[in-house]
Amino acid sequence: MNAAGRFARYLSTNRLKMTRTRRAILEEILAIRGHFTADDLLAHFRRRGRDVAPATLYRTLARLVEAGLVHRIDMAKGQARYEPMFGRHHHDHMICVSCGKIIEFENRTIERIQADVCRRKRFTLVEHTHQLRGHCAQCSQNGTPAARPRGAS
């Protein structure tokens, strides 16, 4: 089923409604096809005259996340990012602290070890965050000041 269909199903299952605004938000996200912030979306709407209230957008994003159609990436600092998850599977992120670019990565071995670690501690994993922050190839090259590695969690 496509994204709109899946959202519709999620909504009806939960006795929620498919409104014009919700449809518009989902379409905009489908059009972006990449990482975005709540503000990005608001700006898109503002630019084309359609005004969506921040409150409404946040409420809808929360529903899309619940429905499993969108994934929220909590940044250490500043706004959260979102990304569509239609038919995609799990991956993690490298975030360039110079230019903000997000590079996705996926590693089966890490996921497996992670599961092992949880099993060993009898920890029931619900979700995880694995972000690598640093400088992307371009920024490292363009003499971005100080790319000194350091440990962190």
Place this chain on the structure above:
Amino acid sequence: MNAAGRFARYLSTNRLKMTRTRRAILEEILAIRGHFTADDLLAHFRRRGRDVAPATLYRTLARLVEAGLVHRIDMAKGQARYEPMFGRHHHDHMICVSCGKIIEFENRTIERIQADVCRRKRFTLVEHTHQLRGHCAQCSQNGTPAARPRGAS
């Protein structure tokens, strides 16, 4: 060198001052010897009559992090946590979403693969966050409602 000494060295190197308040904050952290929030520290001080302004605490924590003596754990939601790093080496965290408990874990293989991933993408790693959120052994057992695993990043 001990923590106080290291902090003193960091301060003087940067033409900063070792004040009474900074000393008190560092001592309090040494006494806690575990994970804490800015609010925890403020409460400790308030309880014993010594009043430290939030602004001052946050400024000092930032310095301690810069000095490498304290590590900041950014939580997806709510307040950041801090932990002393005196003579400890890197580790990551499992966070119980039921009781808030933080369990540390450390895995050389994951760290190594992570470094490989960065090398392959020519990404200069500065720091990383690897958090597993879920239910700890106790909370899973005590019938904490709904421990249904889901994917996330």
Place this chain on the structure above:
DNA sequence: CTATCTGCAAATTCTTTGCGGTCTG
């Protein structure tokens, strides 16, 4: 003595909530 600190209060940032009118199923 002078630059850095401290506490206070106000500002910020991102997100959430309360409310009165509107729309969907």
Place this chain on the structure above:
DNA sequence: CAGACCGCAAAGAATTTGCAGATAG
């Protein structure tokens, strides 16, 4: 046509910043 939504404005949480007097080197 009842219950869910929308936009607006105001609230919220955690942290940061500006300022005037205090203090360390």
